[in-house]
Amino acid sequence: MKTFGKTLLALSLTAAVAGAAQADSKVLHVYNWSDYIAEDTLANFEKETGIKVVYDVFDSNEVLEAKLLAGSSGYDVVVPSNPFLAKQIKAGVFQKLDKSKLPNWSNLDKDLLKALEPSDPGNQYSIPYMWGTIGIGYNVEKVKAVLGEDAPVDSWDLVFKPENMEKLKSCGVSFLDSPTEILPAALHYLGYAPDSSDKGELQKAEELFMKIRPSVAYFHSSKYISDLANGNICVAIGYSGDIYQSKARAEEAKNGVEVGYNIPKEGAGSFFDMLAVPADAKNVEAAHVFLNYLMEPAVMANITNYVQFPNGNAAATPLVDEALRTDPGVYPTPEVLKKIYTFPDLAPAVQRTMTRSWTKIKSGR
Template identity: 45%
Template sequence: MLRRLLPLLALLLAPASVAAQERVLNVYNWSDYIDPAVVERFTRETGIRVRYDVYDSLETLEGRLSAGRSGYDLIVPTSEPTFARLLRAGALLPLDRARIPNWGNLDPTLMARVAVIDPGNRHGAIYLWGTVGLGIRPDLVRAALPGVALDSLDILMKPENARRLARCGIMVMDSPTDVLPSVLRWLGRDPNGHSDADHRAAEAALRAIRPHVRAIVPSSAILDALATGEACVALTYSGDVIQAATRAREANRGVEVGYVMPREGAQLWFDLMAIPADAPNPEAAHAFINFLLQPDVMAAITNQVRYPNAVPTSRPMVAAAVRDDRNVFPDDAALARTFVAGTPPREAERARTRLWSRFKAGR
């Protein structure tokens, strides 16, 4: 009798096992980039358990996905270059907007800028966004460069300035995708220029300051160095600088950190919520995207990590100190001067990689 019941029991238990597997969401996101209470709330409201892994560089994310069968349901790649490359490779699942009723909360103007690389916004929804600029110790910069204007990449890119600032610590994030377009814009060139002349000009500018650069490291390391006062100038992401400023204030050690959004025009970037084509649980991923696009949820995330979101109706719920900070939410005039980096041709990308390797090596 028991032997005859075993197949029936197996059939009865199998759906429960499958259902249990389907109630797990596997997320891969940047480190220090969400409010943990938001993840807990999602599980509480949906019953979906979240396995949340983090990375500190796009190279790490791409390496994990390039192997195939990563096991992740939701990833948050930056628009350029990673999202664009994954899209070209067919590695992303088109989003089913019928499962994302909160899609309408997204800022159409910002989504239109993303549509340059994701036609029709079919594969990605903006999670958070920001600009590339300088994190500085204003007191040390003013002491080393009396009378300098604190609104330009001149602070770093003029060799005579870099030489005077070297003692207090200069850092550059290890990201040619973000650094080279900013350098080209500072030079008065097309930030999306990929000619040999553009590469030579950018390399010459970087080589001129290289002897004075202490470190070329991931942005997460720059955040820590700014917060502790180990660096006085760093080219990095706006949100990392703003987080560093908050940590410095909380530590109460007399370290003041400020952000410089370059008057020459700052690079605008977007981190996009996307679903890998081989995601084991795309249903849960759609549910999480829809959950995150609620105004109160996005406000909580912005309050925690100090990066702007793309849900305008969340703004009244963002803390005033964050909401009114023009480094977090640039005004229309500042946004009009920003640019979005495009996807370089493959040969230009290889040339850029070689250029960056020479810059890092100092030769």
């Protein structure tokens, strides 16, 4: 879950646009994450197909889900992350894709499709768009200054060992504000399954966090992008693409801040954002044209080059900028890939336990 404020802004804009929604066959309503498409993708699509795209953005899965579950969202294409998608499929939110209208389907990464079967059995409802990992973003110089040359910047030890955190406190550490994406990292670090639903194990994860809590500057899901870039904080546990964005910003600003990103060697969580078509979409035909367009290798590579997240399109990989393609933080090596886990679709009781733990960790109550 990202910032609420941005969400409100997006919501109010969305409401204005959705109000003007019509069932015009030449208009397609797309609801995607903010900053999650190349600048020219939509213009190129409109030029090529003559279909006009009304493009709205959200910045939290929860907001998207509330709209979808209330029904009649008015969108033809939406992009939930995989654990949310799994639940939404069960709730009957989406329609099956017509693969005869998606000839570019063969470009997708077969291994990835297989890995996504737990969320979408048979890959019937969704197409992987972008994916990424949740790892360690850090200010190279400051962390070295605080913890010395051999600072464990490639390990969860960096943030889960209280003695490291006590030192890092002076320069600032942030975590994503998302219990279901961060608590699994603590579970995994403690040697439990990251998708554990055992109350005792979740309790241990909470205790681990309580120990380091006094040294955490804040929990937030987007503020760290600018704070890491301008040196306000020195470690951010965040989304890979966002940290690469932060790195690019620091380079642009030429402020002497060098941002690094590592997928911890113990393993890390990954998220997949999935393209899907709501069951009550008005323009199913155009939705399929759009999905097929997005699966074109050149289009997908262009988006990856812009947003700095890897995509789920195997044919697009050779077209991605070499610097990104060969960066193990963006495209993990096969050994690292083996240690990456996905977030499961949680049972309501587990979800509730995690939310409650998170409140306790953050507010002490």
